[in-house]
Amino acid sequence: MQNYNILITNDDGIDSPGLRAAVKAVLTIGNVTVIAPSYQQTGTGRGLIGEKQASLKPIEYHLNGKEIRAYHCECSPALIVRHSLRTIFKENMPDLLISGINYGENLGIDITSSGTIGAALEASSSGIPGIAISKQTDIESHHRYTDQDWSASSFFLNRFAKSLLAKKLQTDVDVLKIDVPIDATPLTDFKITRLSRVGYYSKSIDNPNVNSRIGDGKTIINVNGADLDPESDIYAFAIDKVVSVTPLSVDLTSRVNLFELQEVLGK
Structure with a gap:
């Protein structure tokens, strides 16, 4: 088997059990390097967030008796990827970027806020194929490490x-x-799916008013099968109860016929 270079990151932080599960899942496939945020970075999207003095800090990372090359950095996942590709990978780019395994599913139009997705998109902008993998958990587990069965996620990640x-x-x-x-x-x-055009998560605030705080209320999940495209990620995941695999592109251009749009806009 070819000696592949694999970069693994996440948005849950360097100590995440989901990150360890991802490393274990691909440890026999190639040379693994782990570079992850120093702490929780959920919801940072593809934002390049971090202090100018932040740098990659080596950390001991052992798995199955093997020492893994690993670093942590006090910045967002996307910035970690960008900085890593310009420094330690400058002369030998990764063959694959893996982001995850994330605590909590990333579905529908909400994915642009996901640090897990943002890291993979950042790598893809440098020509590196990416996998952004997320495991369904209860909402309370989105911001803390809870015990999870990672076996299915690890299987599909390896595959x-x-x-x-x-x-x-x-x-x-x-x-x-x-x-x-x-x-x-x-x-x-x-199932290979399309990104749903509806949201999966929403925020419920009791008696919302101008004085309501960002942290007020609670996150809830909205799934109505009648409103969903059967080919969408939410439908496959929530209704069919299968693993959703959605191909994403860094090209955000609408698929509309450009000549028709030109006519609509009156040129």
Whole structure:
């Protein structure tokens, strides 16, 4: 097997059990380097957030009796990826970027706020294929480390990592977004999906008013099968109860016919 270089990051922080599960899942595939935020960075999207004096700090990271090259940095996942590619990977770029395994699913139009997704998109802008993988958890686990069964997520990560390394994806597929239901097993089916055009999460605030605080209220999940495209990630994940695999592109251009739009805009 070719000696691949794999960079793994996340938005849950260097101490996340989900990160360790990701490392374990691909440890036999290639040379793994872990570079993750020093602490929780959920919700940072592709933001380049961090102090100018922040740098990559080496950290001891052992798994299965093997020492893994690992660093942490006090900045957002996307900035970690950008800085890493310009420094320690400058002469030998990774063959694959893995972001995750995230605590909490990333579905529908909410994904642009995800640090997990943002890191993968940042890598793809440098031509590196990416996997952003998330595991369904209760909402309370989105910001703290809880015990989880990572076996299904690890299985699918291993499977799709091998696929991406063995075969070049079609043009316009830059990232595979993988969402694993909480009850999934390695025998659970998967479906290639489109990004849903509706939100998955929303915020409920009791008696909202001008004095309501950002932290007031609670996050809730909205799923109405009747409103969903059967080919969407939310439908596959929440209704079909299968693993959703969504191809993402860094090209955010609308798929509308440009000549028709030109006519609409009166040129």
